[in-house]
Each structure stands twice: as C-alpha cells, then as structure tokens.
Amino acid sequence: MSDRILNIENLKVSFDTYAGEVQAVRGVSFYVDRGETLAIVGESGCGKSVTVQTIMKLIPMPPGRLKEGLIEYCGRNIASFSDKKMESLRGKEMSMIFQDPMTSLNPTMRVGRQILEGLKKHNKVIKNEAEKQIIKILKDVGIPNPDKNMLRYPHMFSGGMRQRVMISIALACNPKILFADEPTTALDVTTQAQILELMNDLKEKLGTSIVLITHDLGIVARMADRVAVMYAGKIVETGSTNDIFYSPKHPYTVGLLKSLPKVDAAKHKPLEIIPGTPSSLIDPPQGCAFAPRCKYSMNICRRAEPPESKIKEGHFSSCWLLDDRAPKVEFIKEGI
Numbered sequence: 027m028s029d030r031i032l033n034i035e036n037l038k039v040s041f042d043t044y045a046g047e048v049q050a051v052r053g054v055s056f057y058v059d060r061g062e063t064l065a066i067v068g069e070s071g072c073g074k075s076v077t078v079q080t081i082m083k084l085i086p087m088p089p090g091r092l093k094e095g096l097i098e099y100c101g102r103n104i105a106s107f108s109d110k111k112m113e114s115l116r117g118k119e120m121s122m123i124f125q126d127p128m129t130s131l132n133p134t135m136r137v138g139r140q141i142l143e144g145l146k147k148h149n150k151v152i153k154n155e156a157e158k159q160i161i162k163i164l165k166d167v168g169i170p171n172p173d174k175n176m177l178r179y180p181h182m183f184s185g186g187m188r189q190r191v192m193i194s195i196a197l198a199c200n201p202k203i204l205f206a207d208e209p210t211t212a213l214d215v216t217t218q219a220q221i222l223e224l225m226n227d228l229k230e231k232l233g234t235s236i237v238l239i240t241h242d243l244g245i246v247a248r249m250a251d252r253v254a255v256m257y258a259g260k261i262v263e264t265g266s267t268n269d270i271f272y273s274p275k276h277p278y279t280v281g282l283l284k285s286l287p288k289v290d291a292a293k294h295k296p297l298e299i300i301p302g303t304p305s306s307l308i309d310p311p312q313g314c315a316f317a318p319r320c321k322y323s324m325n326i327c328r329r330a331e332p333p334e335s336k337i338k339e340g341h342f343s344s345c346w347l348l349d350d351r352a353p354k355v356e357f358i359k360e361g362i
C-alpha cells in the first residue's frame with residue numbers, strides 16, 4: 027500500500043465578496059505521507075486554514091469557490107465528492123481539531139455523548155461497548171476519572187481539558203489524518219506543552235498523519251517532520267524541518283525566523299519584525315507577492331512570478347534570488 031495519504035496539486039480557492047474576488051489560495055501543492063507531521067506556517071490570512079478546510083469540505087460554497095486543483099486522499103480524488111460522501115470520511119478517516127475548543131464543542135451535550143456520536147456513526151458500536159470505549163478514549167488523552175468526567179458538560183472543564191476532549195473526539199475513530207488548526211493558541215504554555223506531547227504520543231501509537239497549522243515556529247521545531255511556508259495564498263518554501271530552520275532560502279522564511287525571540291539576544295534589543303503588511307488578495311500584485319516587504323527585491327520580482335527552484339531533494343523555494351543571474355545572498359551569515 028502506498029505511503030502517500032494526501033496529495034494536493036495546484037489548489038485554488040476564492041471567495042466572491044461585494045469587494046471582489048478574494049483569491050485566498052492561489053495554486054497550492056503539497057503531500058503528506060503516512061505517520062508524518064507536516065506544519066503549514068505563515069501569517070494570519072495567508073490561506074493556511076482555508077486550504078485545510080477546503081480539503082475537509084468545510085468551506086460553504088458559495089461564497090467560497092474551488093476553482094481548480096486535485097485533492098487526492100489515499101489515491102482517490104475527493105475534490106468532486108458530494109457532501110454525503112465526505113460525511114463518511116470526516117471523523118472516520120480525516121479529523122480536525124480547531125483553535126478554540128469552547129466554540130467547537132456542543133455546550134448542551136455531555137462530553138461522553140459528543141464522543142459517542144462519531145463512534146455510533148462510523149463504527150456502529152453497541153451501547154454497552156460504547157461506554158467502555160469512551161472511557162478508554164478519555165483515559166488515553168489523559169482525562170482523570172473518565173467514568174465520571176464523561177458525564178460532565180464542556181463548561182465544567184478547564185481550557186486544556188476541553189482541548190483534550192476535542193482531541194479524543196477527533197481520534198475516536200482512529201483517523202488516518204488529523205488536521206490541527208492552531209490547536210494550542212488558546213492555551214497557557216504549560217498546557218500547550220502537555221497537549222503537544224499528547225498529540226505526538228498519539229501519533230506514535232496510532233500512526234496518524236498530522237497537518238499542523240500554526241504561526242508559532244517553536245511548535246513547528248518540536249512537532250514537524252516537514253514544513254510548508256505560506257505567503258499570500260501560495261507555498262513559498264517547503265522542506266524538512268532542518269532545511270527550513272538551518273538553511274532557509276526564501277526571504278520570508280528568513281524574516282519569520284529572525285522575528286523569533288532569542289535567549290542570547292542583547293538586553294532591551296527590540297524583536298525584529300517583517301516590515302509592511304501582507305498584500306491584498308482581492309487584487310494580488312503581479313510578480314512576487316512579498317516584493318513590497320522584501321529588502322532583496324529586484325526589478326524582475328515586481329514583473330514576474332518567481333518559479334519554484336529545487337535546492338535539494340525535498341527542499342523547494344520560489345524566489346528570484348535562486349536564479350543563476352541573481353546576486354548571491356547568504357542568509358546564515360546575516361544571522362538568522
């Protein structure tokens with residue numbers, strides 16, 4: 027059996043608004059293999075969440091519009107699947123954890139019933155067995171006294187415990203792939219570390235692939251096998267976590283790394299920022315969308331889109347600096 031769980035090619039998604047067509051995703055391609063974690067990073071509004079919500083068919087269409095692209099899940103193109111057909115995949119084969127568990131859980135239902143819904147729909151469990159399974163699932167995600175806690179409502183849990191409940195719902199049917207959209211943003215750092223550890227443990231145990239959406243590079247370093255850096259609806263650089271952290275080739279990736287706080291930084295030295303704001307996706311600029319913010323920008327950058335260059339196996343970047351005729355820039359020497 028092939029190890030490729032997900033293969034996305036040239037995905038383009040737009041939203042029709044009164045202000046015009048918002049080109050949220052503009053030709054994104056990536057893949058995810060069995061048991062690996064791919065992190066998608068980038069600033070808010072770069073199209074990370076729209077990409078995964080389109081894969082899960084969670085974007086209301088209209089106003090959303092899937093303009094083009096292949097969404098291949100375990101060898102099947104699911105882009106044309108009906109809502110009904112997608113329902114049989116969601117929860118069972120692919121699941122999602124959202125940023126804020128309080129707004130994702132049903133406040134009027136006991137957590138045990140919320141886990142049971144997925145089990146009943148996809149695994150056809152009988153009532154006596156269901157209770158045992160729910161207790162086991164809650165125990166696996168580290169919820170104490172699961173027999174009592176399964177009878178409680180979401181508001182009776184802390185933020186971290188609610189996120190554990192969300193994870194237990196997402197993993198109840200042993201999905202092949204889990205999309206985690208900023209799963210720890212709403213949590214304090216200690217709980218954040220516990221949740222990340224839990225996700226890693228479950229990935230090891232169940233062999234689930236994870237697509238992790240985040241803007242936190244600390245989380246990426248800790249969790250990801252590979253990274254895709256998104257800017258203005260496109261992937262501008264992709265590679266192994268080591269490639270991205272130690273040998274970045276796109277000025278935007280370098281900007282993200284430079285803006286990380288450093289333990290050995292001089293006292294009172296302000297954090298570095300990427301100047302400017304992301305381009306409008308209603309009328310994206312010709313050429314490289316990062317050009318207005320890029321200190322290496324050349325004439326060609328504003329005229330033509332940079333092609334994707336292969337740096338080495340698995341490491342790609344779209345930047346005119348990688349053209350043989352461009353001036354040579356060594357980001358590492360500039361001190362990331």
Ligand code: SF4
Pocket residue numbers: 276277278314315316317318320321322323324327332344345346347
């Ligand atoms: Fe900067 Fe040009 Fe590279 Fe875009 S293509 S990131 S503007 S150097």
